[in-house]
C-alpha cells in the first residue's frame with residue numbers, strides 16, 4: 001500500500017478477482033467448445049488443448065485466491081458457461097482459422113484488461129499482480145500462437161475480430177459489477 005495516499009481510491013481487488021475468474025472460466029469454455037467441434041486429432045487441436053490446460057491453471061489460481069479472500073464469483077457464471085462454449089463451437093464450425101481468430105481477439109482484450117489492472121494495482125497487491133503478470137505473458141503467447149495458425153487469414157477477420165472483442169469488453173464490464 002506504499003503508493004496510497006488518503007483520499008485516493010484503493011484498487012477494488014475483490015472486483016478484479018471476480019472479473020478475472022470469470023474471464024479465465026470463459027476461456028476454458030471457449031476452448032471446450034472449439035475442441036468439441038474440431039476433435040482432438042487435428043494439429044490445431046493439439047495447440048488448443050495446450051492453451052486450454054493453461055487456462056485451467058489460471059482459473060484454479062483465481063478460484064484459490066477468491067476462496068482465501070472470501071470473494072464471491074460473478075452471478076453471470078452460468079451465462080459465461082453457455083456463451084463461451086457457443087463462441088468456441090461456432091467459430092470452430094466456421095473454420096480452424098476462425099477458431100484461431102477467436103483466440104486472437106479474446107487474448108487481445110484480456111491482455112488490455114490485465115494491463116489496465118496492473119496499472120491500477122501499482123504495488124498495492126504484489127501477490128495478485130504477480131499472478132496477473134504471469135498469466136498475461138501466457139495470454140500473449142496464446143494470441144501469437146493463434147496468429148501463427150492463420151487467425152488473420154480467417155474469412156471476414158476484421159468483422160469477426162471486432163465483434164468478439166466488443167463481446168469480451170461487454171463481458172468484462174458486466175462481470176466487474178454483477
Ligand SMILES: [Fe+2]
Pocket residue numbers: 024027054055058135139
Ligand atoms: Fe488465461
Ligand SMILES: [Fe+2]
Pocket residue numbers: 027051055107138139142
Ligand atoms: Fe489465454
